[in-house]
Amino acid sequence: MRCCSPKTLKRIYFILAVMLLGFALFAVLPAFAQDVTDEEYRPFPMIGSRNAAWIAAQLHLLFGSFILGVPMFAVIIEFIGWKTKDERYDRMAHEFIKLCMGAFSTTALLGGVLVFILVWCYPKVLSKLSGIFGPTMIFYVVLFFGETFTLYIYYYGWDKMQGRFKWIHLVLGVLLNLWGTAIMFVSNTWLTYQTSPATQFKKLSNETKEAWIESMLTQNPEMTRAEVLEGITANSVIPLHNEAGDFLANVWEAVNNFTWMPVNIHRLIGNIAFGGSIVAAYAAFRFLVAKTKEDKAHYDWMGYNGNFIALCGLIPLPFAGYWLGREIYMFNNTMGINMMGNLFSWLFIIQAVMIGVLFIGANYYLWSGMGRIEGAEIYARYRPYMIAIIVICVAVWMTPRTLSTISSASELSAMGGANHPHLGFFGLMTAKNTAVNIIILTTFLSFLFYRRSGKTPTASWKGIGNIVISILFFLGAVLIVVIGIVGFSKKLPDGFRVNVLTPWQVMVALGVMVVVTIIDIFMYRKATTSGTIKWGGMTERSQYVLILLAITFTSLMGLMGYARSGLREGWHIFGVHRDTSVDAFTPTLSEAVNMVSIIMVIFFALVGFIFWLGLWGEKKKQPEVPMETVAENND
Amino acid sequence: MxxxxxxxxxxxxxxxxxxxxxxxxxxxxxxxxxxxxxxxxxxxxxxxxxxxxxxxxxxxxxxxxxxxxxxxxxxxxxxxxxxxxxxxxxxxxxxxxxxAQKANPAGDPRVAHPVPPSEFILTHKDKEIGTMQEVENPYRHYEKDDPEEFKSHVENGRNVYYDNCFVCHGDHLDGKGHFAHGFQPLPANFQDPGIIPNFQESFFFWRISKGGPGLPNAGTPWNSAMPVWEEILTEEEIWDVILFLSHYTGYSYRSFGEGH
Known part of the structure; x- marks a missing residue:
C-alpha cells in the first residue's frame, strides 16, 4: 500500500528537516544572552552528554562531507558531458545529485539534533561561543537557505534547463558549491577556535593589539609596555582572551585562528575523496545486485568514476594534513608533542594502516580494472614490483617510532631501548614523508597504465616520450629518497626539514605528476584504440574493495576527528574555558575506536535507507550502456 | 619435472x-x-x-x-x-x-614522550621563567653574537654533564652510561636523530629541572629515575648543559613548526 508518491515523501522529509533546523535555530537564540542559565551542564540520559554530542556531530559531519563533496565533482562531470555532448556524463551527474538530495535533508536534521544536544547539555559553552561568533551564525543561516534553494533549482531544473539554458544550470552548480564551501568554512571557525583560540601578532588589528597589551599590563603591573612587547615578533602567538577568559579581539580575528584555514583545505579535499568513495560504494553495491549485463556495465562505469574521484582527492590529502599538523605545532608545541609523540601517537599508526588500506585498495581496483581492457596485459609484468614498492612504503609508514608498549622486557633489552636501532629510523617523519610520496607516485603510475591500456599512441615521438617519462619517474623517486636521507642529517638549519625538505619532496612528486600528465595527454591525443573496455567485466572482489574503501574513509574521518577534538584535552576552548563536566577526561583509543565503529554502522544504515528511499518507486528503465562494449562473459 | x-x-x-x-x-x-x-x-x-x-x-x-x-x-x-x-x-x-611462557614481563607501558601539561609554566625552583612556548635558551644568542662567550657556556655545560649526567647517559651521550642497564626505561640517547631535533630547548629544561618526579600524571607510570636537577644545578648550568648536548651531537633543537 502506498500513502503517497516518492517525490511527495521526499518533500515531506525535507520540510521536516528544515522545520527541525528552524526550531534548533530558535532554540539557540537564548544562548546569545550570556549566563542564561546557572547550570553549566545538563546530563544526557543513558549514553551521557559527550557521547550524544559525539554521535550527532560525527554523523552530521559525515553527511555534510558527502553533500559538499558530491556536487563538486557532479558539476565537473556535467560540464564534461556538456562540452563533449556525451549524455552519459550528464545522466551520471544527475544520478550523483539525486543521491545528494536525501542526504541533504538528513544533514540538516542531524545538524538540528546536534544543536539541540549542545543547547541542552552544554548551555554555557554554547553561550560563550555564540557570544563570540554570533554574527557568523546569522551568516550561516543565510548561506544555508542559499544552498537549499540553489540545490532544489539545480536538481529539479535539470531536465528543463537542458539545451541553450545548460550554461545557466552549470552556473547554478558552481553557485551550489560556493554556498556549500562557505557553509563549511563558517562552521569550521567554531570548532577550530575551540582548539586554537589564538592568532599571530601580525594578523591582529591595532585595537586588539592595544587590548592585549593592556591585559598583559593589568596581569603584570610591574611590567612596562616595552617589556610586554620585548621579543614579540610578527609571528608570535597571541591568545585572544585575557587571563579571566574575556574575549579581546574581533570576530574576524577569532575566525582567522591558527587551524582554521588548514582545516578548511583539509576538509575541502577530504570531502571530494569521501564523496567519491561513497558514490563508488553505492555503484559497487548496485553492481553486485545487478541482474542484467547493462546494469552491470553501468554501475561498473560509475564505480570506476567514483574511485577515480576518490583517488584525485586522496593524493593531495596527506599534504594538507601535514600543513594542519605544522600549524598545530606552531600554535602550541605541547599540543603538537601530544598529537605526534604522546597521547595520540598510536592513533597516527592506525591512520597509517588505514591510509595504507586506501592506497593498496585503490591500486587493486585499478589493476583489476585493467583485466577488462584488451591490450592491458603488457602492463601486468610491472605489477609485482609496484605491489612490492607500495607495501614496503606502507610498512615504513606504519612502523612505530617507540616500541615500548608493544614489546616485552627482553625485546626492549635486546634492542637497547624503546627504539629499534635501525627500524627506529622509519618512525621519524623524514622517512614517513618519503614513503608517502613514493606511494603517491606509484599510484599515479598505476593510473597512467590504466589510462594507456588498450590504446596505441600514434605520435612520432612516442619512443622519446616514453624515455622522458621513465626518466622523470626515476629521477623523481631518487630525488624524493635523497631528500628523505638528507632529513636525517645533523647540522640542518632551524626549520629546514619542515619548511624546505618536506615541501620539496611534495613539489617533486607533484611536478612529476603534472609534467608526465601533460606529455601523456599529447602523446595519446590521436591514439588508436587497440582494445575495448568490457564494462561490466570487473571481478566481484574488486567491488568489495570499493565498499572497503568507503568504510575505511568513514572510520578514518571519525578517528582523526577524535584526534582533532581530543587535542584540547580538558578544555572546551583550549586555555580559556575548562571542561568541568563528568566527561572531562580524554577517551582512550579503544573507547574512541568503539564509538567511531558504532557511528560508522549508524551512518551506513542511514545512507542505505536514504539511497533506498531515493530508488523507491523508481521506474524500471534501461540504464545507459556506458562505453564501447558490454562484457559478454560477466555472469 | x-x-x-x-x-x-x-x-x-x-x-x-x-x-x-x-x-x-x-x-x-x-x-x-x-x-x-x-x-x-x-x-x-x-x-x-x-x-x-x-x-x-x-x-x-x-x-x-x-x-x-x-x-x-x-x-x-x-x-x-x-x-x-x-x-x-x-x-x-x-x-x-x-x-607456559617464561618469565618475560611486558615492556615499558609508557608512550613515546612525556608531555608537559598544556598550561605549563616553566620554573626553576619557585622562579617563573615563562611558558614552554615562549622560553628560549638565554645563552643561545651568543652563538652568533659572541662566539667566545658561547664557547665558555658550552664548556661549562660539558663540565656539568661529565660531573652529573654521563653515568647514565654515557660518555658519548648515547644513553649507554655505566648505570644505564639498571634502568627500565633506559636513559635517553642524545645521539638518536629522534631525540634532540624533536624538542625545543624549553622542553629539555623542563625534563632536566623537574626530573622523573615532575612527570605528568597522564601516561603514568613513567618509571623515570631522572633526579630533580633544579635542586642540584643552577638555572644557568641547566641551560649550559642543554647547549652542550646539541654542540656535542651536532643536532639542532626543534624550533616552532620544525620537527623530524
Whole structure:
C-alpha cells in the first residue's frame, strides 16, 4: 500500500528537516544572552552528554562531507558531458545529485539534533561561543537557505534547463558549491577556535593589539609596555582572551585562528575523496545486485568514476594534513608533542594502516580494472614490483617510532631501548614523508597504465616520450629518497626539514605528476584504440574493495576527528574555558575506536535507507550502456 | 619435472619473508625485531600476496586450485589426513607456548614522550621563567653574537654533564652510561636523530629541572629515575648543559613548526 508518491515523501522529509533546523535555530537564540542559565551542564540520559554530542556531530559531519563533496565533482562531470555532448556524463551527474538530495535533508536534521544536544547539555559553552561568533551564525543561516534553494533549482531544473539554458544550470552548480564551501568554512571557525583560540601578532588589528597589551599590563603591573612587547615578533602567538577568559579581539580575528584555514583545505579535499568513495560504494553495491549485463556495465562505469574521484582527492590529502599538523605545532608545541609523540601517537599508526588500506585498495581496483581492457596485459609484468614498492612504503609508514608498549622486557633489552636501532629510523617523519610520496607516485603510475591500456599512441615521438617519462619517474623517486636521507642529517638549519625538505619532496612528486600528465595527454591525443573496455567485466572482489574503501574513509574521518577534538584535552576552548563536566577526561583509543565503529554502522544504515528511499518507486528503465562494449562473459 | 603450484610459491615466499625478518634483519643485520612488529610486517606481506594472486581471475583460480583439491578431491585424502593431524598439533604448540611462557614481563607501558601539561609554566625552583612556548635558551644568542662567550657556556655545560649526567647517559651521550642497564626505561640517547631535533630547548629544561618526579600524571607510570636537577644545578648550568648536548651531537633543537 502506498500513502503517497516518492517525490511527495521526499518533500515531506525535507520540510521536516528544515522545520527541525528552524526550531534548533530558535532554540539557540537564548544562548546569545550570556549566563542564561546557572547550570553549566545538563546530563544526557543513558549514553551521557559527550557521547550524544559525539554521535550527532560525527554523523552530521559525515553527511555534510558527502553533500559538499558530491556536487563538486557532479558539476565537473556535467560540464564534461556538456562540452563533449556525451549524455552519459550528464545522466551520471544527475544520478550523483539525486543521491545528494536525501542526504541533504538528513544533514540538516542531524545538524538540528546536534544543536539541540549542545543547547541542552552544554548551555554555557554554547553561550560563550555564540557570544563570540554570533554574527557568523546569522551568516550561516543565510548561506544555508542559499544552498537549499540553489540545490532544489539545480536538481529539479535539470531536465528543463537542458539545451541553450545548460550554461545557466552549470552556473547554478558552481553557485551550489560556493554556498556549500562557505557553509563549511563558517562552521569550521567554531570548532577550530575551540582548539586554537589564538592568532599571530601580525594578523591582529591595532585595537586588539592595544587590548592585549593592556591585559598583559593589568596581569603584570610591574611590567612596562616595552617589556610586554620585548621579543614579540610578527609571528608570535597571541591568545585572544585575557587571563579571566574575556574575549579581546574581533570576530574576524577569532575566525582567522591558527587551524582554521588548514582545516578548511583539509576538509575541502577530504570531502571530494569521501564523496567519491561513497558514490563508488553505492555503484559497487548496485553492481553486485545487478541482474542484467547493462546494469552491470553501468554501475561498473560509475564505480570506476567514483574511485577515480576518490583517488584525485586522496593524493593531495596527506599534504594538507601535514600543513594542519605544522600549524598545530606552531600554535602550541605541547599540543603538537601530544598529537605526534604522546597521547595520540598510536592513533597516527592506525591512520597509517588505514591510509595504507586506501592506497593498496585503490591500486587493486585499478589493476583489476585493467583485466577488462584488451591490450592491458603488457602492463601486468610491472605489477609485482609496484605491489612490492607500495607495501614496503606502507610498512615504513606504519612502523612505530617507540616500541615500548608493544614489546616485552627482553625485546626492549635486546634492542637497547624503546627504539629499534635501525627500524627506529622509519618512525621519524623524514622517512614517513618519503614513503608517502613514493606511494603517491606509484599510484599515479598505476593510473597512467590504466589510462594507456588498450590504446596505441600514434605520435612520432612516442619512443622519446616514453624515455622522458621513465626518466622523470626515476629521477623523481631518487630525488624524493635523497631528500628523505638528507632529513636525517645533523647540522640542518632551524626549520629546514619542515619548511624546505618536506615541501620539496611534495613539489617533486607533484611536478612529476603534472609534467608526465601533460606529455601523456599529447602523446595519446590521436591514439588508436587497440582494445575495448568490457564494462561490466570487473571481478566481484574488486567491488568489495570499493565498499572497503568507503568504510575505511568513514572510520578514518571519525578517528582523526577524535584526534582533532581530543587535542584540547580538558578544555572546551583550549586555555580559556575548562571542561568541568563528568566527561572531562580524554577517551582512550579503544573507547574512541568503539564509538567511531558504532557511528560508522549508524551512518551506513542511514545512507542505505536514504539511497533506498531515493530508488523507491523508481521506474524500471534501461540504464545507459556506458562505453564501447558490454562484457559478454560477466555472469 | 612437476611445476610448483602458485600456492606453494606464495607459501614459500611468506615463510621466507618471516625467516628474513626474524633471523636475517633481526639477527645478522641488526638486533632482534619485536614479535609484534614482525606480525605487522607479515600481515602486510600476506596482503601483498593476496593482492597479487587475486587481481586477475585466472591467477586467482590457479592460486585456490590446490586448496580446493585438498578439500574435495578424492585423490588428495593423504593431504587431508596430514592437515587433520598437523593443524591440531600446531594449535597445541601455539597454546602451550602462550600458556607456559617464561618469565618475560611486558615492556615499558609508557608512550613515546612525556608531555608537559598544556598550561605549563616553566620554573626553576619557585622562579617563573615563562611558558614552554615562549622560553628560549638565554645563552643561545651568543652563538652568533659572541662566539667566545658561547664557547665558555658550552664548556661549562660539558663540565656539568661529565660531573652529573654521563653515568647514565654515557660518555658519548648515547644513553649507554655505566648505570644505564639498571634502568627500565633506559636513559635517553642524545645521539638518536629522534631525540634532540624533536624538542625545543624549553622542553629539555623542563625534563632536566623537574626530573622523573615532575612527570605528568597522564601516561603514568613513567618509571623515570631522572633526579630533580633544579635542586642540584643552577638555572644557568641547566641551560649550559642543554647547549652542550646539541654542540656535542651536532643536532639542532626543534624550533616552532620544525620537527623530524
Amino acid at each position: 612437476k611445476r610448483v603450484s602458485l600456492f606453494t610459491i606464495c607459501f614459500l615466499i611468506f615463510i621466507a619473508s618471516w625467516v628474513f625478518l626474524k633471523y636475517v634483519v633481526g639477527g645478522l643485520i641488526s638486533v632482534p625485531i619485536p614479535n609484534s612488529v614482525i606480525a605487522m610486517y607479515m600481515a602486510l606481506i600476506l596482503i601483498a600476496i593476496l593482492v597479487h594472486v587475486s587481481v586477475e581471475d585466472t591467477r586467482f583460480e590457479e592460486f585456490i586450485r590446490p586448496i580446493h583439491e585438498t578439500l574435495v578431491d578424492e585423490k588428495r585424502s593423504t593431504r587431508r589426513v596430514v592437515l587433520a593431524v598437523l593443524i591440531p598439533i600446531l594449535m597445541l604448540g601455539y597454546t602451550y607456548t602462550n600458556i
